[in-house]
Amino acid sequence: MTYIAKPKLHHPTLLKNKAGYTRRDYDGAISTLCAGCGHDSISATIVQACFELDILPHRVAKLSGIGCSSKAPTYFLGGSHGFNTVHGRMPSVMTGANLANRDLIYLGVSGDGDSASIGFGQFAHVMRRGVNMTYIVMNNGVYGLTKGQFSATADRGSVSKKGVANSDSSIDMVSVAILMGATFVGRSFSGDKQQLVPLIKAAIQHRGAAFLDVISPCVAFNNHPGSTKSYDYVREHNEAVNRVDFIESRAEITTQYAPGNLQEVAQHDGSILRLRKLDEAYDPSNKGDALNRVQQAEAAGEVLTGLLYVEPMPNDLHANLNTIDAPLNTLEAKDLCPGQSALDKLNASLR
Amino acid sequence: MPKAIEAVNDFVVKFANVNGSGSASANELFARSILRMGVPVSPRNIFPSNIQGLPTWYEVRVTEKGYLGRRGGVDLMVAMNPQTWAEDVKEIEPGGYLFYDSTKPMPQSAFRPDINLVGVPLTAITNATYTDARQRQLFKNIIYVGALSVLLDIDPKEITRLFGEQFKGKEKLLDSNVKAMNLGRDWVLRHLDPTEVKLKVRRADNVGDRIFVEGNSATALGCVYGGATVCAWYPITPSSSLAEAFQAHCKRYRHDKETGKAKYAIVQAEDELASIGMVIGAAWNGARAFTATSGPGISLMTEFIGLAYFAEIPAVIINVQRGGPSTGMPTRTQQADILGCALASNGDTKHVLLFPEDPAEGFEFGAASLDLADRLQTPVFLMTDLDIGMNHRLCKPFHWDESRAYDRGKVMTAEDLEAGKKFGRYLDVDDDGIPFRTYPGTHPTKGSFFTRGTTKDEFARYSEEGPVYVRNMERLEKKFDTAKKIVPKAIERKAKAATKMGVIYFGSTSPAMSEALDQLEEKNVALDALRVRAFPFGQEVVDFVNSHDTVYFVEQNRDGQLRMLLIDQLGVDPNKIVAILHYDGTPITARFITRAIGDHLAPPRRMAAE
Ligand SMILES: Cc1ncc(C[n+]2csc(CCOP(=O)(O)OP(=O)(O)O)c2C)c(N)n1
Ligand code: SF4
Ligand SMILES: [Mg+2]
Numbered sequence: 001m002t003y004i005a006k007p008k009l010h011h012p013t014l015l016k017n018k019a020g021y022t023r024r025d026y027d028g029a030i031s032t033l034c035a036g037c038g039h040d041s042i043s044a045t046i047v048q049a050c051f052e053l054d055i056l057p058h059r060v061a062k063l064s065g066i067g068c069s070s071k072a073p074t075y076f077l078g079g080s081h082g083f084n085t086v087h088g089r090m091p092s093v094m095t096g097a098n099l100a101n102r103d104l105i106y107l108g109v110s111g112d113g114d115s116a117s118i119g120f121g122q123f124a125h126v127m128r129r130g131v132n133m134t135y136i137v138m139n140n141g142v143y144g145l146t147k148g149q150f151s152a153t154a155d156r157g158s159v160s161k162k163g164v165a166n167s168d169s170s171i172d173m174v175s176v177a178i179l180m181g182a183t184f185v186g187r188s189f190s191g192d193k194q195q196l197v198p199l200i201k202a203a204i205q206h207r208g209a210a211f212l213d214v215i216s217p218c219v220a221f222n223n224h225p226g227s228t229k230s231y232d233y234v235r236e237h238n239e240a241v242n243r244v245d246f247i248e249s250r251a252e253i254t255t256q257y258a259p260g261n262l263q264e265v266a267q268h269d270g271s272i273l274r275l276r277k278l279d280e281a282y283d284p285s286n287k288g289d290a291l292n293r294v295q296q297a298e299a300a301g302e303v304l305t306g307l308l309y310v311e312p313m314p315n316d317l318h319a320n321l322n323t324i325d326a327p328l329n330t331l332e333a334k335d336l337c338p339g340q341s342a343l344d345k346l347n348a349s350l351r
Numbered sequence: 352m353p354k355a356i357e358a359v360n361d362f363v364v365k366f367a368n369v370n371g372s373g374s375a376s377a378n379e380l381f382a383r384s385i386l387r388m389g390v391p392v393s394p395r396n397i398f399p400s401n402i403q404g405l406p407t408w409y410e411v412r413v414t415e416k417g418y419l420g421r422r423g424g425v426d427l428m429v430a431m432n433p434q435t436w437a438e439d440v441k442e443i444e445p446g447g448y449l450f451y452d453s454t455k456p457m458p459q460s461a462f463r464p465d466i467n468l469v470g471v472p473l474t475a476i477t478n479a480t481y482t483d484a485r486q487r488q489l490f491k492n493i494i495y496v497g498a499l500s501v502l503l504d505i506d507p508k509e510i511t512r513l514f515g516e517q518f519k520g521k522e523k524l525l526d527s528n529v530k531a532m533n534l535g536r537d538w539v540l541r542h543l544d545p546t547e548v549k550l551k552v553r554r555a556d557n558v559g560d561r562i563f564v565e566g567n568s569a570t571a572l573g574c575v576y577g578g579a580t581v582c583a584w585y586p587i588t589p590s591s592s593l594a595e596a597f598q599a600h601c602k603r604y605r606h607d608k609e610t611g612k613a614k615y616a617i618v619q620a621e622d623e624l625a626s627i628g629m630v631i632g633a634a635w636n637g638a639r640a641f642t643a644t645s646g647p648g649i650s651l652m653t654e655f656i657g658l659a660y661f662a663e664i665p666a667v668i669i670n671v672q673r674g675g676p677s678t679g680m681p682t683r684t685q686q687a688d689i690l691g692c693a694l695a696s697n698g699d700t701k702h703v704l705l706f707p708e709d710p711a712e713g714f715e716f717g718a719a720s721l722d723l724a725d726r727l728q729t730p731v732f733l734m735t736d737l738d739i740g741m742n743h744r745l746c747k748p749f750h751w752d753e754s755r756a757y758d759r760g761k762v763m764t765a766e767d768l769e770a771g772k773k774f775g776r777y778l779d780v781d782d783d784g785i786p787f788r789t790y791p792g793t794h795p796t797k798g799s800f801f802t803r804g805t806t807k808d809e810f811a812r813y814s815e816e817g818p819v820y821v822r823n824m825e826r827l828e829k830k831f832d833t834a835k836k837i838v839p840k841a842i843e844r845k846a847k848a849a850t851k852m853g854v855i856y857f858g859s860t861s862p863a864m865s866e867a868l869d870q871l872e873e874k875n876v877a878l879d880a881l882r883v884r885a886f887p888f889g890q891e892v893v894d895f896v897n898s899h900d901t902v903y904f905v906e907q908n909r910d911g912q913l914r915m916l917l918i919d920q921l922g923v924d925p926n927k928i929v930a931i932l933h934y935d936g937t938p939i940t941a942r943f944i945t946r947a948i949g950d951h952l953a954p955p956r957r958m959a960a961e
Pocket of ligand 3: 067069111112113138139140141142143144151
């Protein structure tokens with residue numbers, strides 16, 4: 001099954017996927033975000049991706065911080081448990097949740113204020129621990145919810161709606177994620193569903209810390225001339241290095257180059273990412289090259305998008321901690337409590 | 352000749368050492384050998400916030416009567432640290448003893464005329480026997496233990512037996528340690544008259560089946576027994592050894608026999624913001640989770656604590672208290688986070704606190720706090736302190752009732768939902784303020800909800816409406832009332848004579864208070880005593896306060912924090928409450944309590960008479 005085949009069908013919202021759900025079953029509550037907000041487009045792509053992956057909605061846990069972006073989980077996957085945590089601290093809550101039950105799918109949604117400012121520390125550490133998750137930053141370069149202050153991802157020199165120029169250097173979230181040890185890092189644009197849906201699907205299938213920086217214009221505070229996160233700006237400066245086709249395959253596992261401009265990457269579960277390389281020189285499996293290209297694009301005033309870095313078979317946090325296969329939250333007293341006989345021995349050694 | 356303090360099984364020995372010199376294990380050996388003779392001891396580590404080359408002290412109270420609080424005063428100083436010599440010598444009681452290394456001659460001015468000198472040329476003995484520098488350092492400690500064993504009549508067979516247990520299978524180490532002990536013993540036997548030291552240990556039978564254990568280790572064990580599977584922490588004195596002990600216990604008890612895999616997850620977080628976040632995430636997802644920290648960590652956690660209170664997520668927070676405010680006295684003890692924890696976070700928040708008195712209760716409450724957090728779906732603070740946490744304390748042996756099941760609280764299962772049970776995440780179905788919850792992933796179509804720190808209705812739907820908000824806040828208050836009925840009850844010790852005076856105390860004050868009550872009784876002061884073990888206070892605390900005309904509140908903080916909570920919760924007349932406050936960072940003593948209560952009862956005249 002590939003993404004390409006899907007949209008041609010009629011009434012896609014009424015068709016059932018292999019899990020027996022229609023696309024509508026992945027919807028959430030009606031959005032209260034501004035009409036045209038990029039975050040809503042991203043929510044729609046999440047719905048699409050989960051539908052296409054035949055995910056059972058209740059097996060997803062969606063967590064977020066605080067912000068317009070962090071409200072988004074209310075507007076998709078209504079059948080999932082959700083958790084709006086505190087501003088910037090979703091990564092730690094997600095880490096704990098993941099420790100408790102390794103069998104759910106963890107989807108973290110955050111904003112650029114949430115992840116690049118107040119939560120920058122937690123962002124870094126959740127990546128380096130390799131928590132098995134998909135972490136999406138809906139990146140609009142401003143604090144939407146508190147009405148338009150610059151965020152730390154706003155480019156130096158970009159101008160706010162009120163006409164103030166940002167003088168601080170910006171934080172590039174994909175570079176940070178790669179440096180911190182995320183094992184799947186991509187960037188995309190809320191207005192580019194074709195690129196984003198397969199990226200989200202691949203990120204969900206990735207068994208490790210997957211990070212997606214999705215530029216998501218704020219129509220209320222950051223969509224004017226002078227902004228580098230507006231629809232127009234990103235459309236003009238988007239430089240895609242590859243297009244991902246996501247193939248759910250349990251058959252062959254290869255990592256070698258396919259003929260032509262295709263690169264295939266197999267993941268833990270046997271699924272295959274097929275990268276249609278738009279830039280032949282780009283190698284997403286090499287950390288140094290990836291960082292280099294991201295920096296070069298930035299210097300050239302371009303926004304590099306696509307799958308920027310992937311380590312296909314990483315160890316996740318549970319592998320590193322050597323935890324048992326059963327979710328910790330299913331263990332009972334008989335599994336956990338050593339009982340009185342152990343205490344008798346211990347008592348004897350403490351006299 | 353100065354007078355010489357005479358005492359059998361009732362004296363204080365203090366060791367002044369250089370940190371990192373290997374003295375800790377020798378000093379513990381000394382304490383244990385006395386325990387093995389059936390005589391209770393109560394040791395305390397006193398250490399500044401430094402790692403190496405700086406002073407540390409180890410104070411051992413030998414107490415046949417079993418008074419495990421700090422006594423105050425020093426009868427025998429083992430002065431092994433030249434740097435602190437002057438202050439160490441000053442601390443000795445008149446008629447007390449100074450044990451020192453007499454290798455180098457000391458000027459008369461270094462001593463005091465009113466104390467007794469016991470010089471042993473430790474360095475000379477050591478250097479004559481050992482050439483390796485590290486060996487010299489380590490064995491010097493064993494040599495002084497050997498020397499002391501002769502002077503105090505400690506049975507060397509007990510020391511040898513302890514070596515045997517410590518170095519099981521390492522015969523070489525066993526032999527070399529016995530040899531070092533005998534070097535000290537032989538020198539004293541040959542050169543000194545041991546009867547000149549009139550502090551003696553005499554075999555008794557007062558230890559019984561009690562165990563000798565550190566509070567942090569015991570509390571961590573309680574978390575293992577209570578079924579904690581996730582521990583997230585950030586290092587801070589005096590709580591670090593709790594998380595480290597949890598790790599050690601889990602290594603021993605929590606690996607799957609077949610696969611070797613871990614039935615627990617421990618994360619050293621990047622800070623306390625993250626450690627509490629992980630605990631909340633894990634507990635939200637149905638695992639039992641805890642963190643261990645101290646005051647500054649609590650300060651960082653407060654936003655998350657408010658979330659857990661308001662969104663009703665279990666969390667166990669062990670606060671091994673130290674001296675505050677701010678970085679305060681990081682290696683000293685206090686009970687000064689009571690208010691900070693009881694009311695942690697913005698808005699109207701209130702939390703459950705438990706106050707263990709010793710390691711045995713640390714173990715019990717460690718497990719109980721996990722049950723309470725699940726039952727009440729709220730943060731539970733386990734309030735220990737440095738005095739309990741980082742010292743070995745004699746206490747009753749660990750016991751676990753095999754028939755005990757974990758109380759996972761009100762959790763709706765897939766079967767419940769399938770059977771059509773009505774689920775509203777914040778719906779008060781049982782009139783106890785406690786709603787049902789579901790774990791994420793339970794059922795394909797029923798029971799999912801959104802957890803948030805914003806206001807919501809009974810069905811977890813976002814709402815900013817006043818009445819909805821108020822209804823929820825009132826339910827939370829009702830839940831807190833439920834807590835009063837299920838937290839550990841206060842324990843009363845009635846005076847022999849009827850009295851209208853009472854005293855309330857809690858936590859690590861317990862051993863000093865027991866001793867003070869005996870002292871006061873001897874002075875014919877009758878006091879009913881109530882040891883509070885939890886907040887919110889149960890009815891028994893209300894009754895106790897109401898049935899006494901004067902109630903002393905003994906606390907180890909400046910502001911009388913528990914007293915403030917009590918006045919607030921019970922609306923009692925503040926005038927009948929008298930605060931007895933000790934907060935210099937040292938553990939409170941019976942001497943202090945007895946004097947303070949005595950002063951209050953008969954202020955000027957009694958003072959003059961003493
Ligand atoms: C501790 C704390 N400080 C400040 C706030 C106020 N606040 C709410 S959202 C927000 C910024 C959100 O920005 P971003 O994450 O970029 O989300 P956006 O609204 O732009 O999607 C701030 C500062 C808060 N909720 N908590
Ligand atoms: S303020 Fe901006 S970010 Fe927030 S909902 Fe509106 S458009 Fe979206
Ligand atoms: Mg933003």
